[in-house]
Amino acid sequence: MDIQHTESRDNRPNRRGFLALAAAAGVGTALGGLPAFTASAAPLRPTDSPLLSAADAAKNQLWWQAPGSSNSMIEQGLPVGNGRLGALASNDPSSELLMITDATLWTGGLNDTLQSDGQFPYGRSDFGSLTLLAKLTVDIPDHDLSSVSNYRRSLDLAQGLVSASYVISGVTYRRQVFASLPDDAIVLYFDQQGSGTYTGTVSLAGTHGESTTASSAGRYASFGASFANGLKYGAAVTAYSSSGKVAVSGTSISFSGCKDLTVVVSGGTNYAPDAAAKFRDPSVDPERLARTKVLNAAGHSASTLLHTHVADFRPVFEQLDIDLGTSSATQRELDTWERVQARYRDNVPDPELEAAYLQFGRYLMISGSRGSLPMGLQGPWLDGNDPDWMGDYHTDINIQMNYWMADRAGLSDCFDAFTDYCLAQLPAWTDVTQRLFNDSTNRYRNSSGKIAGWTVAISTNPYGGGGWWWHPAGNAWLCQSLFEHYEYTQDRAYLNKVYPLLKGAVEFWEARLITTTVTDASGASREVLIADSDWSPEQGPLDAKGITYAQELVWNLFGNYRTATEVLGKDAGYTKTIDGLRERLYLPVVSPTTGWLEEWMSPDNLGETTHRHLSPLIGLFPGDRIRPDDSTPKDILDGATALLTARGMNSYGWANAWRSLCWARLKNAEKAYQLVVNNLKPSVGGSNGSAANLFDIMDMGQGRGIFQIEANFGTPAAIIEMLVYSRPGHVELLPALPAAWAASGSVSGVGVRGGFVADISWKNGKVTSAKLTSVGGRSTTVLAGSASAKVSLQPGQSVTLRNLG
């Protein structure tokens, strides 16, 4: 293995390269994000076009040959988003429809009156629900779908741009839809080549019975209202053209004879991520602010707005590039939906499609997780006001899976929404836990009678509220994700920021652990610490002590806490106490009955063999206590493998993604790959798989499929995990490269735990070149095949390794 050090400071990691590019483009707010919906400084506008050439853009474009149906927007609408506002676009020539969601438009509240069973109410008025903000339609009656030819619709992942084009009577009409973070608005731009014009109506409607009003003087339409929980919200739209007539007509905006048309829509709420302020910013008037935003944006041409948006979006996207191999000419001829169908029909690998699936996940994260609330079950993409499970944050797998991808896939900054959420909720979580967790009706209360720190319910909302049942180990899992972000970034300031979350969770478990005596296989008995009564998500006995899920998470939490105190130089005495507890923690054994790693402290299988959750394997992934190397006893590794095998290969999308990640950790490339492929199965009639727009669909039975976003993030995380495995001090390249991608490929911008970014290339299954760049890491060991190398770098330095293995 050759090692070539690069000292140049120009060779900084992609993330920082992005910062430089964004700064050059003059977008000062790119990473700082918008704290909720608030007035923002006028964006600085790029002077040069940041647009990719058509050829360069083609690499990261999905495309279709049919618009979405207004009845099937979740499967067929194309998503755009600026990190807070999300929208699904139908791209129907005669009736463009945008279903717009604001990530903060939640009903419900703190929800701190427990039910008689000591658990949380879980309804749309008490716990609350994410809901739609508005529907925007642009009707162009003459452009009936039956009369168009050459219809094409694309999603440009690199530039954050939805486009549609079609021909009527020799005129090519084209529209673009994008959600701009700098302008905090969604823009629709219609133009044409030839002598065509647009005539029709722009309508903005709320989805909760609001009345839209329009101002002919102001050339806008808007609405505003508030929920029973006091949350105020509003939205506004304006339209303009270089020709023809645009005028307010009733409550709509009509246009006629326009060679081009620009429509700008924005909206938001007065939500504030501040428990002390009861999560409201009373100074915000959302309707007025929305009007201001759209009118400010309307002072610029559509081209300027697009350039401003792309200058912001593209550098974020370009932090990771991936090539899994070349697809065939006949595969390339197919549109995205045909390709998904052909992939399943023929069972022939389509490496470009598989890479595009990863990039689509990254696109969703950039669009859905910047500067506002994090993404829950659907991110900011709804098609109604009754999303399943409220579109909430599930803390027993959902929000964690959503963010597994962020650091791995070059989107570290998108993780901030998750961090900011936890920090903002912490005061309320702490208050509710300390007041209510030990309520005598709560079957999960601490039998010790002690209470400290914080935990959460299975579902959480943005108002500090929990829903459904208490979830004692949820705090530890959230902390696992939070700490892992530190491992990727080595950002000490960040660690200091989240330290109260870690410490509060540790304190909770210090108060909760109970003592019991177990007999080892050798017959020796010993006293151990176990978790009090709990439910292994979401199956088996409701009151089981020492469930593997909790034991593993607490073991992980206590270990991370020690590292945090060392890094930050804090609480040295307390961490010794916690270390002592960690040494006494019970860790799961293999059942002599089933041969599986036990999920409960029982040799019996007390649940469903193929259950969707992999809770007892949390030490395999996302944890890495269980590893396919000498550090893990063989029986534990075998037991974990047997349990994973028993869980099967066909589940819901998110459950397949988790399985794939586990198989990648076990270096079983083909199983990991097959699970990725299973998630690419076309969803038909609500079946599990990918919808036409690549949203992951979960089969609810009776032909009803619903969108659950985690698989769109968890599957890309698995693809990365197949290419790079890392933990602090240890990086393995191509640990689980499947045959389908082995011929040749490359990936750049992959996050590495320990504070690095990796760029690797391979041929015939072997790494040909690997570059490691420190974003804060100092040393690690790189393994590729049978080769290994110790690498020491200063932050900002790179090293390139060749002739590996």
Add this chain to the structure above:
Amino acid sequence: MRSPSYPALPGAPAGSVRRTIRALLVLAVTAGLAAVVPAAGAAAPAKASTTTTTAADATSGIAATPYMGWSSWSMQSSSYPGLNPNGNYSYLTEANVLKQTDALASKLKQYGYDYVNIDAGWWMDNNWKPGYDQYGRQTPDPVRFPNGMKSVADHIHSKGLKAGIYLPVGLEKGAYGDGKVPIWNAPGCTTADIVYSDLRTTNGWDSSYKLDFSNPCAQKYIDSQAQMFADWGYDFLKLDGVGPGSFKSGDNYNNVADVAAWHTAIAATGRPIHLELSWSLDINHAADWKQYSNGWRIETDVECYCNTLVTWENSVNDRWNDAPAWSNKAGPGGWNDLDAIDVGNGAMDGLTKAERQSYMTLWAINKSPLFTGDDLTQLDSYGVSLLTNKEVIAVDQNTSPVARPVTPVGDQQVWGTKNSDGSYTVALFNLGDSPASVTANWAAFGFTGNASVRDLWNKANLGTYKNKITEVLPAHGSRLFTINPGGKTLATTSYEAEAAGNTLTGNASVAGCDACSGGKKVGNLYSGSTLRFNDVTVKKDGIYTVKVAYVSGDPRSVTVYSNSGNGTSLKFPSTGDWSTAETVSVQLALKAGSNTITFDSGSNGYAPDIDKIDVPQSV
């Protein structure tokens, strides 16, 4: 007409009647399935007749091409506000017929629409009580037709149009008159002589006594009715409730003799009268219908018996499934009748624009008669554009064979036929509830390379397309093209299903098949049986359009896959019987070198019999 023509029935909600009929259908289908002998060598085909009587009609002008015009039934059957103010079916009056005649003459006649057809009820009062003359023949209701039927026909003729009238098959019970009613121009014959002594009933509603043609008096009765219509000047007769068909089977409902008698009687009048049969005629008697009539309704009514004329789900969209079985049965002199084409007024029709266009497209490519049941005085401009598109009408009227699906039939379908000038008529359909793109691969039609495309509905030349055309279709939408190949014939390699190197599993077996290449096919593909072609070789990796020749007397699904693929599982349209081979094309990935292609019935399925596959020699 399928519904309640008789006093016991009007008043019953139309919906409940439809449900009853549906329930009967389900029972019939279930019973039929139980009796199905799967596949190979099964079910003898209906014997093709050598008689070409109605083809001779065609040379004399009757049904040389599918007839076009207007019919009263759609509006009679609807509860659309204002259509039937004096009770069910009361739309049918002289005033309304003359009004529609005038509208037809002024708006549609120039496009070929020339029949004005009076449907059921012309001899019924508004309580649906029939009237008969002294010879047991239907006589016009004086309220509906105060000037009698001849005066109506005269008016129709005065506009240069043709007049049509209607009868149910058999001797209507009300005409029996205790068996004592004399038959016109048949001394010694009374109604007792023309039916069976046990008064067995017949037709789709059991509303008539079955005629006994072993007694010559029965023919005389038909002669008397035919002569009456000839005397009145009618040019068209719809004979309704005919079996086997009309949801009936068994000897009592076999009306082949009735139809033959009508054919004879019409000839004897010396007046050319088009004879159209209704409804859901039994395809196993297609040769009989072809011998004695000029058209046959292949399925149930298109009308919904609701507050519009039709709806998409009931039963317009069923026709995509119904029609393929009949594709080989139609020709000059006798046509497959898909029922009324109610596309003229969106609000009254109860259809979206896209549905109306698809409706007209399917009827045209099937060469169905084109008779609208719309209110011609209230056509909307879109309806006029559909009914008067000359290029689309030409598809219906030209000499090309009836189109068939060229792909297995899911929500997205491609149909086509080859025209006499070497071009192809190609229709794309999206029967799904969302917009979808549909692709026609030239390879499915046997050619490759560039072809020019004419869009018939949009009246536009779309230019040149290489190897395929993909267009977006709205929900329930369609496109209709004329494709002119400019490239080459596609070179393919054939692989016979019966070849020794193939692997057959389960019940699959080789059987003789006169219509198949090599005289053999593989059948009995049911209950988990498979046919695998083992050595399909191509030179390059790619996705190929593989043409499958098959035999299937009913629409059947089969999963087709290459190598380790999951394949697609879609219905192959009926070939009409178990001795006719047709083709559909499927897309499959093949790799350079040797491949397998497998047909799998699925564990509970019944698959078509497979004759052979044709694999293109290049991608």
